[in-house]
Amino acid sequence: MNQSKLQSRIQSRLQSTPAAGHVRLVLLGINHNTAPIEVRERLAIPSTRLADATRTLLHQPGIREGLILSTCNRVELLTLQEDAGEASSIQPQTKADLLRFLHEYFAVPPIDIQPHLYEFREREAVRHLFRVASSLDSMVVGEPQILGQVKESYTIAREVGAVSTHLESLLQRTFTVAKKIRSETQIGSSSVSIASVAVDLARKIFGSLQGKTVLLVGAGKMSELAARHLIEHGASSILVSNRTQSRAEKLAAVFASPTVHTEAIPFEALYEQTPRADIVITSTGAPQKIFGRSHGQHFLQRRRNRPMFFIDIAVPRDVDPRMNKVEGCFVYDIDDLQQAAAANLADRSREAAAAETIVSREVDKYHERLQSRDAVPAIKVLQQQAEAIRETELARSQSKLAGLTPQQREAVESLTRSLTAKLLHPQLTALRESTRSKNTE
Amino acid sequence: MSLLWLRVAVLLYGIAALAVLPAALYDRPRWRHIAIPATIAGVLFHFVSLAEMLNAAHHRLPVDTHETQSLLGLILALAFLMVYWRYKTVSLGVFLLPVCFLFGLVPAFHPGQESTAFPMVHIGWIFLHVALLLAAYAALVLSLLASLLYLIQERRLKQKSPTLPWLPALETTDQIAQRALLFGLPCMTAGLLIGSLIAQATVGASYFRDPKILLAFAMWLVYIAMIHIRRIAGLRGRRAVYLSSFVFFLVLAVWAANQLSAVHRFNAP
Numbered sequence: 001m002n003q004s005k006l007q008s009r010i011q012s013r014l015q016s017t018p019a020a021g022h023v024r025l026v027l028l029g030i031n032h033n034t035a036p037i038e039v040r041e042r043l044a045i046p047s048t049r050l051a052d053a054t055r056t057l058l059h060q061p062g063i064r065e066g067l068i069l070s071t072c073n074r075v076e077l078l079t080l081q082e083d084a085g086e087a088s089s090i091q092p093q094t095k096a097d098l099l100r101f102l103h104e105y106f107a108v109p110p111i112d113i114q115p116h117l118y119e120f121r122e123r124e125a126v127r128h129l130f131r132v133a134s135s136l137d138s139m140v141v142g143e144p145q146i147l148g149q150v151k152e153s154y155t156i157a158r159e160v161g162a163v164s165t166h167l168e169s170l171l172q173r174t175f176t177v178a179k180k181i182r183s184e185t186q187i188g189s190s191s192v193s194i195a196s197v198a199v200d201l202a203r204k205i206f207g208s209l210q211g212k213t214v215l216l217v218g219a220g221k222m223s224e225l226a227a228r229h230l231i232e233h234g235a236s237s238i239l240v241s242n243r244t245q246s247r248a249e250k251l252a253a254v255f256a257s258p259t260v261h262t263e264a265i266p267f268e269a270l271y272e273q274t275p276r277a278d279i280v281i282t283s284t285g286a287p288q289k290i291f292g293r294s295h296g297q298h299f300l301q302r303r304r305n306r307p308m309f310f311i312d313i314a315v316p317r318d319v320d321p322r323m324n325k326v327e328g329c330f331v332y333d334i335d336d337l338q339q340a341a342a343a344n345l346a347d348r349s350r351e352a353a354a355a356e357t358i359v360s361r362e363v364d365k366y367h368e369r370l371q372s373r374d375a376v377p378a379i380k381v382l383q384q385q386a387e388a389i390r391e392t393e394l395a396r397s398q399s400k401l402a403g404l405t406p407q408q409r410e411a412v413e414s415l416t417r418s419l420t421a422k423l424l425h426p427q428l429t430a431l432r433e434s435t436r437s438k439n440t441e
Numbered sequence: 442m443s444l445l446w447l448r449v450a451v452l453l454y455g456i457a458a459l460a461v462l463p464a465a466l467y468d469r470p471r472w473r474h475i476a477i478p479a480t481i482a483g484v485l486f487h488f489v490s491l492a493e494m495l496n497a498a499h500h501r502l503p504v505d506t507h508e509t510q511s512l513l514g515l516i517l518a519l520a521f522l523m524v525y526w527r528y529k530t531v532s533l534g535v536f537l538l539p540v541c542f543l544f545g546l547v548p549a550f551h552p553g554q555e556s557t558a559f560p561m562v563h564i565g566w567i568f569l570h571v572a573l574l575l576a577a578y579a580a581l582v583l584s585l586l587a588s589l590l591y592l593i594q595e596r597r598l599k600q601k602s603p604t605l606p607w608l609p610a611l612e613t614t615d616q617i618a619q620r621a622l623l624f625g626l627p628c629m630t631a632g633l634l635i636g637s638l639i640a641q642a643t644v645g646a647s648y649f650r651d652p653k654i655l656l657a658f659a660m661w662l663v664y665i666a667m668i669h670i671r672r673i674a675g676l677r678g679r680r681a682v683y684l685s686s687f688v689f690f691l692v693l694a695v696w697a698a699n700q701l702s703a704v705h706r707f708n709a710p
Contacts, residue, residue: 183470189606204598207610305675307611324599327678336601343603 023064023166027125028098028117029076032139035116042108045070050156053105058162060101065167067157069132071149073139077101078129080166095119123367126170130359133178135188142187142348147178170366177362184358187351190344194222195229197340198311198332202230202279205309205330210234212278217241217270217290219251220283222313227281231260239277241265243284271295275302281311282318289320296323303328311337375435379428386420443493444549446486447511451545453483454518458538465531465607473531480518480538487515487545495568512572514544516579524583524617530609533617536586566639573632578692580625581664585685587618592682615677618685622668633661653698660695663688 030040045053050068057066057077065080077098099110099117120128131137133150154171157163163171182188190200199209206212212235216223219242227238238255240262242248248264256262265273274280274295282290291310299308310331312319317333324331332340394401394416401412457479464472491512518541521534591614597604598611608614636657640648648654667688670676676684 186468189468201598201604203610204594204604205611207613303675305677307677327680330598332601339601340603 024081025079025122025125025166025170026081026098027076027078027120027128028095029069029074030113030116030118031074031076031137034118039112039116040073040075043070043075043102043106043113044072045075047152047156050153051160054153054157054162055160056105057101058160060097062097065164066162067153067167067171069150069153071146074132074137076132078125078167123363126366127359127363129170129174130177130362131356133174134181134355134359135178136181136352136355136359141352142190144182144188147175147182150178151175173362173366177359180362181355181358185351185354187348187355190347194313194334194337194341195226197337197344198226198281199229199233201311201330201332201340202309203233205307206278208234211236213237213239213276214279214281215239215241215265215274215277216251217280217282217318218284218286218314219247220313223281223283223311224251224254226311226313227255230279231255235260235279237261237263239263239265239273241267241270241273243267271298275299277308278306279309279311280319281313283314284318285314286318287316290318291323292320293322293326296326296329300326300328313337371435372432375432378431378435382424382427382431386424390416390420443490443497446490446493447545447549450483450486450490450515451542451549453479453486454514454538454542454545457483457534458542461531461534461538465535468606476531476534476538477522477525480522480534480541483541484515484518484522487511487518491515508548509571509575510544511548513575513579514541516572516576517541517544517582520579520583520621528609528613528617530613532590532607532609533583533586535607537583566635570632570635570639573628573635577625577629577632577664578696580621580628581685581689581692584618584621584625585682585689587614587621588682588685590614591618592678595678611677615681618681619671622664622671626664626668629661629664633657653695656695656698660688660691663691 030043032040045068047070050070053070054066054068057063057068057079060066062081063079064082067078069076069078079098095117099113102108102113103110128137133147135142135144135146138146150171154163157167202209202212209230212230214227214230214235214237216227216238219240227235231238236259238252238260240248240252240255241264242251245264245266248267252262252264270290274291275298280291284290296308300306305328307328307330310319310323310329312331312333315334319331319333321331321333323329394412401409404412457476460472460476460479462472463469464476517537521537521541524533525531590608591611594604594608594611594614609617637649640654667684670684671681
């Protein structure tokens with residue numbers, strides 16, 4: 001094969017490559033920042049219908065690959081579209097196609113959606129996806145559920161055949177970036193809700209909550225939520241005490257399960273039974289304090305100084321704050337918990353800045369890799385061609401090399417391979433560079 | 442050759458001491474994966490170094506203070522690994538690993554020349570006596586350290602200041618402190634017993650009238666009393682630290698009493 005034939009073959013390979021100009025990554029969506037709940041709920045797709053919706057999206061004209069992310073805070077369509085012509089003329093059409101899909105699938109007029117829609121393309125779409133999966137775009141920055149939701153969408157899209165080469169590699173990269181941000185920053189390490197702060201504090205005192213006993217004094221919604229969080233983290237026994245015994249029994253029944261022991265305690269037996277509890281959550285409407293400092297001393301004595309954690313979410317307070325001075329008693333009221341939650345939120349914001357830097361770096365890396373990848377087919381042609389020439393030349397000199405020992409033959413093989421690799425190196429580098437600059441233009 | 446292994450062990454302790462900082466303070470698992478294997482490797486090399494040293498010593502046992510420190514460093518590194526294995530916390534390594542590194546540094550690069558001749562038959566027992574007592578000291582150091590960490594975390598929880606995320610939970614530090622003491626008791630008892638039997642065989646009954654020996658037995662009684670009080674009264678926090686500190690200083694006094702002793706001074710000129 002002569003030089004001109006080789007050049008034309010490389011040229012044709014380069015032209016046939018599905019480069020960035022031939023497919024276009026488009027992300028269209030609404031989220032908690034752009035749309036009120038009234039709009040979001042009209043577009044929300046339950047997970048049972050996600051496969052069907054993704055299949056419908058894939059059948060839209062020009063869509064090569066697609067994925068739908070639908071959570072309570074966002075609905076996003078990530079699509080890889082065929083780029084039919086000039087960029088300026090295709091952009092409004094793409095958006096119109098996706099809007100039509102939303103309109104047809106959800107029966108929502110485009111005029112109701114359009115003002116809330118955002119659209120990202122190519123690099124910005126990658127950035128947005130990385131930010132979403134890393135929980136930087138979430139209502140509560142750092143919340144861990146979003147990554148699981150993205151993964152679920154990906155699994156469904158893959159099952160229906162809507163994700164293949166391009167989106168596959170993009171999503172795999174997305175998961176890696178999200179994981180990297182979790183491990184390299186503290187973005188999700190601190191709790192930002194009252195109930196989870198209470199759990200965190202309990203774990204700072206007791207370590208594992210396995211087998212711990214929780215006493216609920218009063219039957220408020222927030223104390224119920226905190227108790228649920230404690231059960232999720234291993235608390236195995238729930239005692240409930242209320243002035244109205246029937247309410248205590250009702251609440252105890254709510255927590256009953258094969259792994260959780262529940263018991264309604266008569267209010268008259270409260271002081272007698274309290275030392276059984278490691279964690280006490282109070283939320284009564286009593287005008288006076290229920291637990292004073294002396295109670296704390298008495299409880300600790302009966303528990304042989306094993307610590308107790310009092311979570312007082314009542315206003316006015318149920319636990320005398322001076323009980324906190326008793327060694328082994330830890331008393332937190334609603335203000336303390338709120339302050340801890342606010343401080344954690346501030347910490348998350350600081351960590352989010354570090355996470356944004358990682359996202360920017362990863363977007364650059366991904367883009368660079370994508371651009372270099374377009375040159376791969378042409379590089380393969382060049383390498384195959386060089387290898388063919390090398391083998392032909394070796395075969396031609398076969399008779400002259402016949403007297404060589406196997407070691408000498410191996411040395412000649414390796415020498416010729418090394419020579420062709422070195423001769424090819426500048427061409428391959430130039431090819432990669434030219435593909436990269438072509439894509440950037 | 443034993444010196445070379447000791448130097449490698451010290452280097453590994455140094456790496457572990459540095460890696461444990463981001464692992465504990467910033468909860469970076471990658472650094473934990475460096476700190477733990479480095480400590481394990483350090484302990485293994487330290488063991489090899491020790492075995493070679495004992496093998497080479499035959500009837501002469503190195504008794505330089507730094508050699509003893511190096512052995513204490515090895516025991517502390519083992520204690521750190523045991524705590525990690527049981528409680529999955531590397532926090533104590535922030536304090537223990539630099540100590541292991543420093544304790545090994547001097548004997549690794551300026552080995553002592555002092556050694557004492559013992560009858561061949563006693564060498565193993567004497568080494569066991571020293572090692573067991575050092576294990577008891579290490580248990581006490583660990584217990585004191587855990588109690589101090591308990592105190593710091595307790596203060597922060599009481600003051601409602603942000604807790605230090607790298608410190609273990611109060612119950613964990615309390616368990617470490619308690620169990621370290623319980624582990625130290627049989628070590629100290631056996632160490633003293635072996636020492637007494639060797640002394641009885643070599644020096645005779647006069648050995649037990651030595652102030653150092655009397656102080657050592659007093660230390661043993663106080664140690665038992667401390668464990669009893671901690672267990673019965675469920676002593677935690679500030680009072681537990683006071684008690685542990687008292688016993689710790691008593692141990693230091695017993696160690697220093699070597700200088701007063703007429704019979705327990707192997708490195709005397």
